[in-house]
Amino acid sequence: xxxxxxxxxxxxxxxxxxxxxxxxxxxxxxxxxxxxxxxxxxxxxxxxxxxxxxxxxxxxxxxxxxxxxxxxxxxxxxxxxxxxxxxxxxxxxxxxxxxxxxxxxxxxxxxxxxxxxxxxxxxxxxxxxxxxxxxxxxxxxxxxxxxxxxxxxxx
Amino acid sequence: xxxxxxxxxxxxxxxxxxxxxxxxxxxxxxxxxxxxxxxxxxxxxxxxxxxxxxxxxxxxxxxxxxxxxxxxxxxxxxxxxxxxxxxxxxxxxxxxxxxxxxxxxxxxxxxxxxxxxxxxxxxxxxxxxxxxxxxxxxxxxxxxxxxxxxxxxxxxxxxxxxxxxxxxxxxxxxxxxxxxxxxxxxxxxxxxxxxxxxxxxxxxxxxxxxxxxxxxxxxxxxxxxxxxxxxxxxxxxxxxxxxxxxxxxxxxxxxxxxxxxxxxxxxxxxxxxxxxxxxxxxxxxxxxxxxxxxxxxxxxxxxxxxxxxxxxxxxxxxxxxxxxxxxxxxxxxxxxxxxxxxxxxxxxxxxxxxxxxxxxxxxxxxxxxxxxxxxxxxxxxxxxxxxxxxxxxxxxxxxxxxxxxxxxxxxxxxxxxxxxxxxxxxxxxxxxxxxxxxxxxxxxxxxxxxxxxxxxxxxxxxxxxxxxxxxxxxxxxxxxxxxxxxxxxxxxxxxxxxxxxxxxxxxxxxxxxxxxxxxxxxxxxxxxxxxxxxxxxxxxxxxxxxxxxxxxxxxxxxxxxxxxxxxxxxxxxxxxxxxxxxxxxxxxxxxxxxxxxxxxxxxxxxxxxxxxxxxxxxxxxxxxxxxxxxxxxxxxxxxxxxxxxxxxxxxxxxxxxxxxxxxxxxxxxxxxxxxxxxxxxxxxxxxxxxxxxxxxxxxxxxxxxxxxxxxxxxxxxxxxxxxxxxxxxxxxxxxxxxxxxxxxxxxxxxxxxxxxxxxxxxxxxxxxxxxxxxxxxxxxxx
Numbered sequence: 060x061x062x063x064x065x066x067x068x069x070x071x072x073x074x075x076x077x078x079x080x081x082x083x084x085x086x087x088x089x090x091x092x093x094x095x096x097x098x099x100x101x102x103x104x105x106x107x108x109x110x111x112x113x114x115x116x117x118x119x120x121x122x123x124x125x126x127x128x129x130x131x132x133x134x135x136x137x138x139x140x141x142x143x144x145x146x147x148x149x150x151x152x153x154x155x156x157x158x159x160x161x162x163x164x165x166x167x168x169x170x171x172x173x174x175x176x177x178x179x180x181x182x183x184x185x186x187x188x189x190x191x192x193x194x195x196x197x198x199x200x201x202x203x204x205x206x207x208x209x210x211x212x213x214x
Numbered sequence: 215x216x217x218x219x220x221x222x223x224x225x226x227x228x229x230x231x232x233x234x235x236x237x238x239x240x241x242x243x244x245x246x247x248x249x250x251x252x253x254x255x256x257x258x259x260x261x262x263x264x265x266x267x268x269x270x271x272x273x274x275x276x277x278x279x280x281x282x283x284x285x286x287x288x289x290x291x292x293x294x295x296x297x298x299x300x301x302x303x304x305x306x307x308x309x310x311x312x313x314x315x316x317x318x319x320x321x322x323x324x325x326x327x328x329x330x331x332x333x334x335x336x337x338x339x340x341x342x343x344x345x346x347x348x349x350x351x352x353x354x355x356x357x358x359x360x361x362x363x364x365x366x367x368x369x370x371x372x373x374x375x376x377x378x379x380x381x382x383x384x385x386x387x388x389x390x391x392x393x394x395x396x397x398x399x400x401x402x403x404x405x406x407x408x409x410x411x412x413x414x415x416x417x418x419x420x421x422x423x424x425x426x427x428x429x430x431x432x433x434x435x436x437x438x439x440x441x442x443x444x445x446x447x448x449x450x451x452x453x454x455x456x457x458x459x460x461x462x463x464x465x466x467x468x469x470x471x472x473x474x475x476x477x478x479x480x481x482x483x484x485x486x487x488x489x490x491x492x493x494x495x496x497x498x499x500x501x502x503x504x505x506x507x508x509x510x511x512x513x514x515x516x517x518x519x520x521x522x523x524x525x526x527x528x529x530x531x532x533x534x535x536x537x538x539x540x541x542x543x544x545x546x547x548x549x550x551x552x553x554x555x556x557x558x559x560x561x562x563x564x565x566x567x568x569x570x571x572x573x574x575x576x577x578x579x580x581x582x583x584x585x586x587x588x589x590x591x592x593x594x595x596x597x598x599x600x601x602x603x604x605x606x607x608x609x610x611x612x613x614x615x616x617x618x619x620x621x622x623x624x625x626x627x628x629x630x631x632x633x634x635x636x637x638x639x640x641x642x643x644x645x646x647x648x649x650x651x652x653x654x655x656x657x658x659x660x661x662x663x664x665x666x667x668x669x670x671x672x673x674x675x676x677x678x679x680x681x682x683x684x685x686x687x688x689x690x691x692x693x694x695x696x697x698x699x700x701x702x703x704x705x706x707x708x709x710x711x712x713x714x715x716x717x718x719x720x721x722x723x724x725x726x727x728x729x730x731x732x733x734x735x736x737x738x739x740x741x742x743x744x745x746x747x748x749x750x751x752x753x754x755x756x757x758x759x760x761x762x763x764x765x766x767x768x769x770x771x772x773x774x775x776x777x778x779x780x781x782x783x784x785x786x787x788x789x790x791x792x793x794x795x796x797x798x799x800x801x802x803x804x805x806x807x808x809x810x811x812x813x814x815x816x817x818x819x820x821x822x823x824x825x826x827x828x829x830x831x832x833x834x835x836x837x838x839x840x841x842x843x844x845x846x847x848x849x850x851x852x853x854x855x856x857x858x859x860x861x862x863x864x865x866x867x868x869x870x871x872x873x874x875x876x877x878x879x880x881x882x883x884x885x886x887x888x889x890x891x892x893x894x895x896x897x898x899x900x901x902x903x904x905x906x907x908x909x910x911x912x913x914x915x916x917x918x919x920x921x922x923x924x925x926x927x928x929x930x931x932x933x934x935x936x937x938x939x940x941x942x943x944x945x946x947x948x949x950x951x952x953x954x955x956x957x958x959x960x961x962x963x964x965x966x967x968x969x970x971x972x973x974x975x976x977x978x979x980x981x982x983x984x985x986x987x988x989x990x991x992x993x994x995x996x
Contacts, residue, residue, distance in 0.1 A: 078336065089334075094247035095240015097464070099413040100497040104919035107413055135240035148238040152230060155884045158892065159718030160237025161244065161414040161464025186927040193919070195413050195465050196718045198891030198956075199927040 064128040068093070069137025077124045084108045086124035087134060095135040095164045099193070106192030109165035110134050116172040118191070135164035138171065147171045147209045156205035158196035166192045170206045179212045224731035225947075228884035231723045232737075242462040245417035245434045250490040253419070254283055256480055257338035258493070259328040259345045260503065261320035264573035264912025265354035265367070268318060271328055272346040279344060281337035284487050287328045288315040291482040294450030297475050299539035300440075300691035303548045307379050307689075310370045312538045314448065314475040314482070320349075321369055321537035322575050323912055324502035326475055331487050335494070354573035354912050358511065358534050361570045369537055369571035378535055379544060381551050381567040385624050391526030391562040395517035399602050403594050404978045405587040407509040407534065407906040408899075409916070410580050411924050412717075414464020415495035416504060420480040424488050430457045433477055436470040437755035438715055440541070440692070442747045444473040449481050460745035463717035467896070468579030469504050470717065471757040472541045476503075501917045506906055507580020509534035510547060512591035516599050522610040524599070526562035529554045529591065533569045536576035542583075543576055544569065545688060549584030549675070555623050556592035557634050557673040557850060558614040563624040573912055579757060581896050582954040585674045586961060593670045593962030594976055601975060607966070608638060611671050620943075626687075627675060629848040630944045637874045637938055638671055641852040644872050644936065651856075664859040664990075665869075666971025669852060670962040676951035677763030677847035677944065695842035696760070697751040698768035700729060700776050702835035704822035706815025708733070708740045710772075713753015714765035715745045719889070719953060721761060724881045725769045728947070732773035733814055734800025751838055759849070759951025762881060767945040768841040775837035780817045783835075786828045787812050787820055847942045847950035851875035853894070853959040855931075857967040864987025866902055866968055868931040875955050876938045879948040886952050887935045893956020894933050899925045900957075901964035905980050 061076040068091060075090040087093045087110070098120055099105035108120040111133040119132075138145045144152070147167050157163040166189065173180065173188035180188065185206045186199070194202060223229040236242050259271075273285035284290075296311040316327050328345050332338035355361040355369065361376040369376055392398060419432040429451055435441050438458040446453035463470065476493055484491040495504070515528040531554075533547035547567045554565050582589075600610040615634040622628045645667075646654070655665040678684075681693025697713035710725050722742040730737045743749055753765070777797065784802035785792040788810050795802045803811035817835070824833035856870040873890050880886050903923040906916050916922040941948030961979065968981050974989050 080336070085335075088246075092249075093240070094244075095242075097244070097414070098246070099415070099464075100919045102497070102918045102920050105413055105497075135238075139239060144235075144238060151238055152234045155231065155888050157234060157237055158720070158888060159412070159414070159465040160233070160242050160462065161412075163237045164240045167238065182932070189927040191926075193413060193924060193926060195411055195467065195896070195924065196892045197888060198893070198895035198933060199925075199930060200891040200933050201888060203927060203932075 067131040081124045083122040084119040107165040109168040150205040150209035154201045154205040156201040162194045223737035233722045246494045253490040255335040255338045256493040257330045257342035261325040265352040266349040270348035276341040276344040279341045281333040282341045284331045288317040295448045301545040303689040314478040358570040376571045379569040384564040385562045388562040388564040392517040396520040400515045403512045403591045405508040405510045408507045409906045410467040410469035412465030415500040417494040418480040419492045420484040421490040422484040432459045436466045448478045457748045466717045467581040505578040509577045510587045522613045527560045528564045531567045536574045538576045540576040540578040546584040550588040553588035559616040581957045586958045589958045637852040640874045662861045664971040666967045668963045668966025669854040671852045672959040673850040675846045676759035678758040678760045696764040696768045697840045698772045699838040700772040702818035710742045712744045714761040715755045720885045729773045759953045763847045772839040784817045845944045849877040849950040853963045855963045859971045864983035871931045872934045874936045877952040878942040878950040889952045890956045894960045897957040897960025901961040
């Protein structure tokens with residue numbers, strides 16, 4: 060049995076027929092070919108699958124696609140405009156905040172929302188804000204630096 | 215070599231990475247992002263017991279489920295060889311044969327028994343759960359003590375015992391050193407079993423075109439060429455028909471330095487069903503079935519004079535191999551063995567390694583691969599010795615540093631260059647003096663916090679490896695060279711093809727910097743290709759901090775050859791002698807007549823035209839170099855950290871971390887610092903959080919990221935990185951590796967700091983709050 064879902068993804072309405080148990084991340088990746096959103100664990104620990112649902116950062120491996128029916132989803136592919144990088148993406152580039160690049164989309168999606176909620180965070184607040192996104196390459200040092208730079212706060 | 219200053223993004227510049235944009239925008243291409251026409255999905259049925267005979271596999275229910283194409287067992291897929299091991303330290307070690315899909319017997323929980331091929335991953339997983347496997351359980355050995363006990367059940371019946379291999383090295387004066395010593399200190403130091411946890415798990419897409427018998431395998435691997443060779447051997451197909459591709463790879467840390475059962479199974483399954491087969495490892499499978507690391511116990515003794523000079527070391531390491539030999543399983547403890555004296559001139563040694571099979575997941579390389587184990591053991595012993603002598607921990611180290619380089623250790627390694635006191639001095643300059651620290655310590659005690667400081671002075675062997683050393687000293691099947699092609703196109707752009715296979719290290723950027731420096735062609739005009747065996751000359755891949763010292767040198771040498779040939783063509787164009795040309799800023803000019811010049815791009819066009827080529831010079835600028843290094847390289851450094859321990863809870867917070875490293879000359883300081891950051895945090899993970907544990911029934915109890923804690927941003931400190939520069943004489947770039955340095959250095963510094971804080975001699979990692987709290991309760995903290 061399949062259900063039809065209609066989700067506005069990166070501003071475009073998209074419809075798909077999915078099994079009710081289909082995870083949102085699999086809808087995005089396998090039905091809509093938006094492969095920038097990654098899967099890194101089975102347990103909602105790593106945050107590689109982070110997207111925005113109605114403007115809030117969520118882990119798309121923890122939501123069913125049907126739960127997103129009628130709502131708006133933004134993925135990493137949808138945050139830059141006219142080919143220009145989002146300021147957070149620039150900050151990651153300029154501060155060498157990525158190595159293998161696998162956690163990067165989820166990290167960027169979380170970091171943007173972190174600054175929306177707290178535009179001038181301390182380093183400690185940045186670290187706690189990123190707690191749900193794991194990176195095994197960078198030691199987080201340059202990710203924290205990038206988020207700080209994107210906030211415009213100098214230390 | 216042209217000078218750095220004239221090149222905007224040449225060697226030594228913190229050039230921003232050219233590989234970033236695709237990852238930042240979600241346009242990386244990882245294995246799970248690939249979709250081939252008609253592709254099917256594979257799910258794996260894994261052993262539920264640590265040691266058992268398979269008495270039956272009922273596939274009927276699974277095969278009847280919707281969407282299922284096939285259910286395959288060890289009887290359905292034929293292989294020409296078992297899962298390969300490329301390491302035989304003594305040359306006469308028996309390698310037990312392990313079929314990729316178990317036949318008859320399983321030896322660890324998680325071993326593959328059967329696979330389901332289905333139209334989508336959900337259907338495949340459902341059907342895998344419906345496969346009924348019957349087992350006759352056998353007694354299992356789950357740790358090295360049990361495995362070495364008299365009458366222990368054997369993991370491999372055909373072997374004499376569970377002891378797989380002994381390595382020994384004893385110098386003549388060792389007993390004398392111990393008998394004349396003023397002090398002897400003794401301790402057992404444990405490197406717990408760890409799991410790598412790259413954020414991308416393993417994954418494979420295998421596409422066997424049965425019409426031509428061509429096999430293309432996309433795999434999340436650090437070693438695509440090895441994979442091609444092993445696919446040919448294990449699957450029984452001509453290597454010339456196999457193409458292995460490492461697309462973007464989401465981290466490895468040694469876990470993808472392997473050729474795994476699942477890669478062979480996916481290939482064989484693709485042949486069987488006549489369609490491309492994708493297997494993407496679930497995280498719980500990654501914990502259960504990808505190789506683990508560390509799992510080593512060191513029984514250490516140091517003999518020293520009362521003024522701190524170490525006269526001799528006895529070290530007995532016991533390594534848990536797990537149940538089978540993966541690609542380099544025996545090499546890992548061999549590297550511990552080789553690096554056992556660490557950064558110290560210890561004249562007499564008696565070193566032994568006992569390697570043991572257990573009914574657990576095989577162990578293999580994990581960031582540092584044997585060197586963190588060696589370093590943790592010797593560094594903890596130096597702290598213990600300092601405590602015994604009442605001497606400062608820095609002083610006891612300093613008194614044992616080698617002074618003259620190259621320095622040959624009592625084990626027989628030749629450390630190529632070093633100045634260990636320099637990094638230690640720099641660390642001390644950057645740290646608070648004792649008085650300031652003691653004042654802060656007193657202040658902290660008043661609020662219930664115990665402050666402590668620790669350090670390590672580390673050295674590692676990396677840049678693997680001269681091929682004759684690979685054969686004679688290590689017993690490896692392959693040598694240790696690396697390849698590169700530098701190809702100038704008619705339009706003056708450059709393609710660099712490298713045999714290394716990065717998975718986060720930024721080779722596209724660093725290799726472009728090397729070529730820009732050598733040829734004066736702008737960084738942005740240089741593209742780097744890696745990871746595809748159809749394009750690249752054979753390469754040995756990326757591991758063991760070898761890429762820059764061996765692969766980067768190959769790039770440099772290939773670019774030099776291009777320049778040498780271009781000089782001949784330019785001389786013809788300028789009607790001058792090749793010796794009369796200067797090369798600067800990407801152009802050849804006649805000495806004394808700077809107006810008579812031609813750019814290397816113009817030379818590339820002429821070489822492509824091949825009009826009026828000099829006598830004996832072939833068309834084109836396209837050079838390939840295979841570089842076999844004359845020695846390994848030996849980076850070193852001094853790391854220090856400060857911790858605050860909560861007296862009530864035992865929680866450890868690292869409040870400061872300073873890394874002073876020396877990896878010789880540096881291609882890109884930004885990338886080097888990034889490698890140190892990541893490495894240090896990996897070492898902090900081992901020191902404070904991570905441990906893979908089996909229960910008494912052989913079940914992995916740390917099977918998810920809920921149970922196995924890798925550090926988050928909130929768990930680790932700001933890391934300050936500094937460098938000194940002592941060039942390597944081993945390669946023309948003067949470079950050494952840095953990818954594993956932080957991991958090697960960090961764990962002893964952190965453990966030393968916690969021991970200092972609570973006043974105990976040593977603690978077994980990980981220093982989770984319970985461990986620390988218990989130590990405090992036992993009277994550790996005054």
